[in-house]
Amino acid sequence: AQSVSQHNHHVILSEAASLELGCNYSYGGTVNLFWYVQYPGQHLQLLLKYFSGDPLVKGIKGFEAEFIKSKFSFNLRKPSVQWSDTAEYFCAAKHNNAGNMLTFGGGTRLMVKP
Amino acid sequence: DVKVTQSSRYLVKRTGEKVFLECVQDMDHENMFWYRQDPGLGLRLIxxxxxxxxxxxxxxxxxxxxxxxxxxxxxxxxxxxxxxQTSMYLCASSLGGWTNSGNTIYFGEGSWLTVV
Known part of the structure; x- marks a missing residue:
């Protein structure tokens, strides 16, 4: 079965620290990858997505992610976090053999201390 | 903007009751999804x-x-x-088919269901 793994369930950082959240997916072939964010009390929002082309994807709010096919990874990064980045982050993958079904990782709760 | 609307944000139901969660999207999307979200388990497709x-x-x-x-x-x-089945339920929608540019999935705000 397809799976998406997020390495850390909880991350606590101070403001201005650099962030990297790990994400690995279990299958090869054509895959679309996503990072979603859920701020407290709000709905899931798309941060960024990768479909093809440049493996380094820029998203909103200064986030980026790098698709490394050989490692089946799609890690999310931000050079300098802010208190407002406190949220839960979800990695997700969609494989062309799975129709349009999205498989999510377990989520990573990020807390940024002011 | 795509809007996915879930009719109930918070519900409390008794064990054995029949429960309906409604979702409406306004972008003529072919695909619709129901997920549940539980701590540590992420989103799981129902x-x-x-x-x-x-x-x-x-x-x-x-x-x-x-x-x-x-x-x-x-x-x-x-x-x-x-x-x-006490959980947060999320509805989502997307365009159909598979394209090189991909079809982003849009989520509703979620429905918190508590079963007592």
Missing amino acids: YFSYDVKMKEKGDIPEGYSVSREKKERFSLILESASTN
């Missing part, structure tokens, strides 16, 4: 619909059914609610 009256089981369909009589509306039904 059911998926790719057209009116068409449905596919997701990862955890047991105890649930769905209905898609109109393209814009996708209902999740708990025939006999149980306490282990």
